[in-house]
Amino acid sequence: MSDVCIVGAGIHPFGRTEGRDGMDQGIFAVKQALADSGIEWKDVEFAFGGSAASGNADNMVSQLGLTGIQFINVSNGCATGGSALNAAVSAIKSGEYEMGMAVGFDKHPRGAFNADPSAYGLPNWYGEAGYMLTVQFFGAKIMRYLHEHNISRETLGRVAEKAFRNGVKTDHAWRRSEVDLETIMNAPMICDPLTKYMFCSPAEGAVALILASEKKAQELGVPIIRLKSSVMRTRPPGSFEVFAASIDNERGGTATEIASKAAFEQAGMGPEDIDIAQLQDTESGAEIMHMAENGFCKPGEQEQWLLEGWSDISGKLPINTDGGCLACGEPIGASGLRQVYENVVQLRGTAGARQVPGDPKTAYTQVYGAPGVSAVTILQR
């Protein structure tokens, strides 16, 4: 079967943009993606899109043009962007459409996400007693992981240090200055073992991708990036997810492990074939766990990886080349698509100061979110 191709990519800078709402940032990204692929809005046959906090994506047609296209809203938490992309790929693979769009955008208030216990099937006391905080989950999960696999807390700091170092070189990043390891380690503790600099913040931003069948892509004459896999999966039994008043004594696998395995199978590749990876880094610990869950190393090897700089832009597998969520922030609807955007730019060789050397040909993304969802893509030039 022929591949689905990415023929256009657009991004609205992440971070904070006063006076521009989430959907307008989405429109900005769409217009950039259209210009990038050299097509017009009327050429787009369908769209999948979503945001968690900035309205229904299909309302974008009132600004982009009432062309009557199919526009389906996606609401899949942190996997919203990945799910929109996944659905768009299926629509083209089915043969029903030749060209369409996946878009995600968001604009969140400052500070950690507020959560309501009843929305998670939990009693009110769970919130009143002080358990309804995502940061506790992240702290507790990586605390166990470090213990089980003998990884030092400095490794968490090195992940953040790398993120900010890469963010300096990234036009669309939010945090654009370096933070040294000592500052990261000595910063106020939020939830042990994670300090302030080891967490990403809710933010704003938007990404749009134009997808086309291989035939259509060749007609356009633009640089072609092939989507070798796009997979979204949910959690298996015994995973460790946010807002759990209890978890099973018998531990199980993760949604990411399932998604990753399926994506590699679909692409006919293995972790050793990947040149660049963008992995979910809600906090430093997530990047560490996801390095292993996606098969790029064994649990415990992350210590050496970070120490040796193997996941730096010049390393053997550059990870989160644009600074990831730590440097870009996390607008839920757009975050997974940002990873794909970064890979498109890297594979085209147009990433400027953060360009991965050695002419990379394959690139991997993985987004993870509540309550145990994961989406993976593999791109090939």
Added chain:
Amino acid sequence: MSAQPIADNLFTEDMSALIGARNRETGHIFFPLPLTPDDNIEPIRLATRGTVWTYTVQRFPPKEPYAGPTDPEKFRPYAVAYVSLPGQTMVESRLTGVDVDDVRIGMEVELTAIPLDPEAPPEEQKLIHAFKPVQGE
């Protein structure tokens, strides 16, 4: 009236244990009881001793719906652990009776109840579950 548990169906009547839930078909045990009654679920008494499987420390005052003290002057960081109860489940619980910097994975702990706001008048105090280190071990 003395201090009351923060919610019904959290502790057993004599406050000596937490109430867990067991699926009659699968035997799967979890905590707490579901919000809506389910014929398939029966309440069970959870073990009162276990070990710390993992933990973190809440270092800043949470926002709503947190109902404990949030005044930065009065707020004290608290440890939140998953306590493994053998043969049953791991319960998310505060730890008490141990400095937050001295908590360790593998610590043996036992159930107790603590006031959500120790400075509240006794008649207004709400009791929440917590585990404390087992003494003399």
